[in-house]
Amino acid sequence: xxxxxxxxxxxxxxxxxxxxxxxxxxxxxxxxxxxxxxxxxxxxxxxxxxxxxxxxxxxxxxxxxxxxxxxxxxxxxxxxxxxxxxxxxxxxxxxxxxxxxxxxxxxxxxxxxxxxxxxxxxxxxxxxxxxxxxxxxxxxxxxxxxxxxxxxxxxxxxxxxxxxxxxxxxxxxxxxxxxxxxxxxxxxxxxxxxxxxxxxxxxxxxxxxxxxxxxxxxxxxxxxxxxxxxxxxxxxxxxxxxx
Amino acid sequence: xxxxxxxxxxxxxxxxxxxxxxxxxxxxxxxxxxxxxxxxxxxxxxxxxxxxxxxxxxxxxxxxxxxxxxxxxxxxxxxxxxxxxxxxxxxxxxxxxxxxxxxxxxxxxxxxxxxxxxxxxxxxxxxxxxxxxxxxxxxxxxxxxxxxxxxxxxxxxxxxxxxxxxxxxxxxxxxxxxxxxxxxxxxxxxxxxxxxxxxxxxxxxxxxxxxxxxxxxxxxxxxxxxxxxxxxxxxxxxxxxxxxxxxxxxxxxxxxxxxxxxxxxxxxxxxxxxxxxxxxxxxxxxxxxxxxxxxxxxxxxxxxxxxxxxxxxxxxxxxxxxxxxxxxxxxxxxxxxxxxxxxxxxxxxxxxxxxxxxxxxxxxxxxxxxxxxxxxxxxxxxxxxxx
Numbered sequence: 001x002x003x004x005x006x007x008x009x010x011x012x013x014x015x016x017x018x019x020x021x022x023x024x025x026x027x028x029x030x031x032x033x034x035x036x037x038x039x040x041x042x043x044x045x046x047x048x049x050x051x052x053x054x055x056x057x058x059x060x061x062x063x064x065x066x067x068x069x070x071x072x073x074x075x076x077x078x079x080x081x082x083x084x085x086x087x088x089x090x091x092x093x094x095x096x097x098x099x100x101x102x103x104x105x106x107x108x109x110x111x112x113x114x115x116x117x118x119x120x121x122x123x124x125x126x127x128x129x130x131x132x133x134x135x136x137x138x139x140x141x142x143x144x145x146x147x148x149x150x151x152x153x154x155x156x157x158x159x160x161x162x163x164x165x166x167x168x169x170x171x172x173x174x175x176x177x178x179x180x181x182x183x184x185x186x187x188x189x190x191x192x193x194x195x196x197x198x199x200x201x202x203x204x205x206x207x208x209x210x211x212x213x214x215x216x217x218x219x220x221x222x223x224x225x226x227x228x229x230x231x232x233x234x235x236x237x238x239x240x241x242x243x
Numbered sequence: 244x245x246x247x248x249x250x251x252x253x254x255x256x257x258x259x260x261x262x263x264x265x266x267x268x269x270x271x272x273x274x275x276x277x278x279x280x281x282x283x284x285x286x287x288x289x290x291x292x293x294x295x296x297x298x299x300x301x302x303x304x305x306x307x308x309x310x311x312x313x314x315x316x317x318x319x320x321x322x323x324x325x326x327x328x329x330x331x332x333x334x335x336x337x338x339x340x341x342x343x344x345x346x347x348x349x350x351x352x353x354x355x356x357x358x359x360x361x362x363x364x365x366x367x368x369x370x371x372x373x374x375x376x377x378x379x380x381x382x383x384x385x386x387x388x389x390x391x392x393x394x395x396x397x398x399x400x401x402x403x404x405x406x407x408x409x410x411x412x413x414x415x416x417x418x419x420x421x422x423x424x425x426x427x428x429x430x431x432x433x434x435x436x437x438x439x440x441x442x443x444x445x446x447x448x449x450x451x452x453x454x455x456x457x458x459x460x461x462x463x464x465x466x467x468x469x470x471x472x473x474x475x476x477x478x479x480x481x482x483x484x485x486x487x488x489x490x491x492x493x494x495x496x497x498x499x500x501x502x503x504x505x506x507x508x509x510x511x512x513x514x515x516x517x518x519x520x521x522x523x524x525x526x527x528x529x530x531x532x533x534x535x536x537x538x539x540x541x542x543x544x545x546x547x548x549x550x551x552x553x554x555x556x557x558x559x560x561x562x563x564x565x566x567x568x569x570x571x572x573x574x575x576x577x578x579x580x581x582x583x584x585x586x587x588x589x590x591x592x593x594x595x596x597x598x599x600x601x602x603x604x605x606x607x608x609x610x611x612x613x614x615x616x617x618x619x620x621x622x623x624x625x626x627x628x629x630x
Contacts, residue, residue, distance in 0.1 A: 033475070083251050086370040087363065093615075094366070097607040099567025102600040105584045109593040181463065188465040189571070193588060202468045206574060211475050218468025225463035 009230055016223045019216075020048045026216070034212035042201045042213055051220060054197040057190070058183045061119050065126030066176055073134035074160065088135070095128050100186045108193050118190030118197070125186060126179040133175025137168035170240045177232040184225045188217070252367055253308035259360040260304050264297070266353035269334040274345045275403065275592050281351050287334040299326045300357065307364050317368030323361040327354060328393055335401035347403035349594060376616035383612050403594040404601070407583075415583075419602065421497065422579035425572055426565040426606075429501050433508030433561055438554065440509070441516025442542070451517065458510035466503065466568050470575045473499035500577030504568055508561040515557030519550030552622045559614035566607040570599065 019026050023041045034040045041047075075081040076088045100121055107117035141164055149163045165172075191199030198217050205213025267281025268288075285293045303319035310316065335348040369382065399405045408415055444451040464472070477498050481488045523546045531545040573581030583599030586592075 081251075087252065087367040090366045090370045091363075093611070094608065097563050097604070097611045099570060099603050099607055101567065101570040101581060101584060102603050105588055105596045105600050108588060108596070185463065185465040188467055192467075192574070192585065199465070199467060202465065202471060203574070206467070206471050211471070214468055214471035214474075218464050218472060221465045221468065222460070222463040226460065229463070 009227065012223055013227055016220065016227070019220070020051055023047050030212040030216060033215055034210055038208070038210050038212070040212045042204065042216065044204060045196075045200065047198075047201070047216070047220065050196060050198050050200060051224070054184075054187055054221070055224070057115065057118060057187050057195065057197055058122065058180060061122035062126050062176065062180050062183055065123050065179060066130055068123075069127045069130035069175075070134050070172065073131050073138060077135060077138040078156070088131070092128050092132050092135075095124070098124075100125055100189060101192075104189060104193055113194040115190075115195050117193050118187060118195035121190070122183045122186060126183055129178040129182070130172070130175040133178075134168065134172045137171035138164060141167055170236050173232065173236045173239060177229060177236070180232065181225050181229050184221055184228065188221055249308055250311055252364075253304075256307045256360055256364055257304050259356065260300060263353045263356035263360060264300065266356060267351040268353040269331065269338060270349050270351045271338045272347045272349070272403075275347050275407075275594060276590065279347070279349070282334070282338060283353065288330060288337055289333075292330055292333055292337075296326055296330050299323055303361065303364070313368040313371040317365055317372075320361045320365035320368060324358065324365065325389060327358055327361070328390070329398060332393070332398035332400075332402060335399070335403075339401050347406065347594065348401060349403040349597075376619040379612060380616050383609065387609070404597045407592070407594045407598045415598070418578055418580060418582050421577075422566075422569050422581075422603070422606075425497065425500055425504060425569040425577065425579055426562065429504035429508055429565055430558065430561050432501075432505045433512045434558065436505075437509050437512025437557075438516050441513040441554075442520065444513060445517045445520040454513060455510070455517075458513060461506050462510055466507070466571050467574060469503045469506065470499055470571060470577070473502050474575065477502065495576050497572065497577045499575060500569065500572035500579075504565050504572075507568065508565060511557045511560040511564075512554075515553050515560075516550065519553030519557075520546055522553060523549045552618050555614060555618045555621060559611060559618065562610045562614060563607050566603060566610060570603055 027040050030040045042050075072088065076084045103121040103124055104117050107120045111117055111120065145163065145167065146159065149159045154162065187195070187197045188199030188202060190197050191203050198221050201217030201220075202214050205211065205215075205217065264284060266283070268284045270279035270281050272279035284296060287293070288296065300323055303323045306315050306319040331350050331354055338348045339346050369379075372378075374382070393399060400409075440454065444454050461469075474495055478495070481498075527545055527549060528541065531541045536544065569577075569579045570581030570584055572579045573585050580599040580603045583595050584603075585599075587595030587597075587599065
């Protein structure tokens with residue numbers, strides 16, 4: 001029975017890969033959703049290349065967000081940056097109220113249409129969960145451990161790199177996981193401003209009233225999110241087990 | 244007391260102000276879609292107004308640099324923000340050529356950056372004071388009253404966003420109420436279904452994993468796809484279920500948007516209800532049982548009030564999320580502020596985008612502040628979270 005979840009995920013991965021590599025195999029399943037003479041499989045670009053582009057966009061935005069958010073959280077949790085701590089907490093709180101569509105739409109006049117506004121929106125949106133989780137974990141580390149490290153004569157940098165960050169890693173990873181899953185779904189909205197993501201398939205479906213397009217775009221993104229979420233959860237468990 | 248060393252946030256603010264004050268304050272375009280020409284503060288305003296604005300900004304920057312107390316910081320930040328709001332309207336009146344109805348004046352980078360910088364200073368002041376919930380609501384009401392007064396005074400009438408508003412005032416208010424109905428209505432439905440479902444999940448552990456996993460999977464479907472996917476089943480219901488059409492159920496438009504928002508809202512509602520009830524201390528339950536309360540009495544009088552802050556947190560998440568997601572409804576003809584955003588994107592008319600985006604951001608912000616205050620008021624322990 002314990003193997004069942006793995007089996008299901010393997011099956012989902014296999015289905016996703018089959019669909020992306022040989023989309024025609026799924027045509028019979030999606031056929032009832034399309035009108036009689038409409039195309040069933042997205043035909044204005046390869047699903048595989050859109051998927052890769054989608055993932056690259058999310059990867060680029062999340063990596064940048066991770067570097068910035070973790071650095072900022074480290075900064076405000078040091079004595080030198082402590083002045084910024086209350087402010088950064090309220091900023092995170094306020095930042096989360098900005099709707100992704102608004103961020104996207106407001107970035108367009110500044111940087112133009114295409115990938116850039118999407119990257120900006122995903123970056124800004126990805127910052128918050130990572131910053132919040134990193135800050136929480138760094139400020140709630142067991143005091144005894146940190147004091148012990150200080151007692152053995154470790155410098156501030158040594159304590160950070162050898163004690164604090166490794167201990168905080170699982171929580172930081174959970175922030176990254178949340179950020180990735182939100183970005184995967186939000187990236188689809190980027191196609192309203194001409195970014196090449198899987199949202200293109202969904203929007204093409206909405207515009208031509210072709211439900212088959214909407215469903216395949218939605219299902220690919222959903223499957224990617226489930227698989228990546230599980231993969232990162234597994235990574236987290238690994239780091240918890242090690243520390 | 245003037246502190247001996249210079250405040251770090253103050254130094255950051257001065258650097259941002261120096262950059263912002265040398266950037267264009269307002270742009271003038273000959274019509275609503277062409278590129279514009281930027282004007283710095285000295286050229287965007289009559290001389291005495293420019294002088295006054297720059298003086299206020301310089302004084303507030305000095306306060307930020309030299310004073311650490313919360314109140315001077317908040318007061319000076321508020322003064323600059325009010326001045327910025329007032330003078331951007333004056334800049335629009337000053338820059339618009341006489342008798343030219345096509346010319347558009349909009350706030351430019353410098354204005355937005357100054358506003359952001361001093362909002363930062365105000366936020367720092369407020370978060371240092373750690374105000375209680377009632378105080379925070381008072382700040383919110385004050386800020387809203389100032390903005391409402393400026394809007395009603397006609398000070399902004401020459402700004403491009405208000406010109407976009409002026410030509411579609413009726414549509415604006417009908418889309419605004421549509422947006423609110425979508426966001427609040429789906430929230431109400433999610434509370435009505437999610438809280439009882441959460442109670443069941445907490446009482447019957449067998450259902451918990453199944454319900455939460457299903458709702459988790461719903462969350463992974465991108466919003467634009469979920470909105471689209473619902474078109475087909477709802478269209479079928481409208482056509483085949485007697486009375487459904489008369490109730491206003493349609494395949495496109497507001498109905499699929501409402502259902503999609505409802506589905507997204509269920510997970511936070513159910514999960515937070517479960518977490519809230521699970522967090523009720525065992526002693527409280529035992530004590531309630533001990534004085535002879537029935538199961539229903541215990542739920543209503545003991546467990547539910549104790550779980551309320553966590554449930555309210557769920558409501559906050561859902562409301563802020565729904566206000567943002569409701570913009571997407573416009574893609575499937577569901578209306579709301581998204582209508583202006585997507586029309587504006589289509590016409591590359593930034594002012595129209597702002598007409599949709601600014602109220603959305605404002606609405607989300609106001610609901611977040613109000614619900615945070617409500618959560619604090621209902622928390623039994625006096626310990627508040629920072630910020």
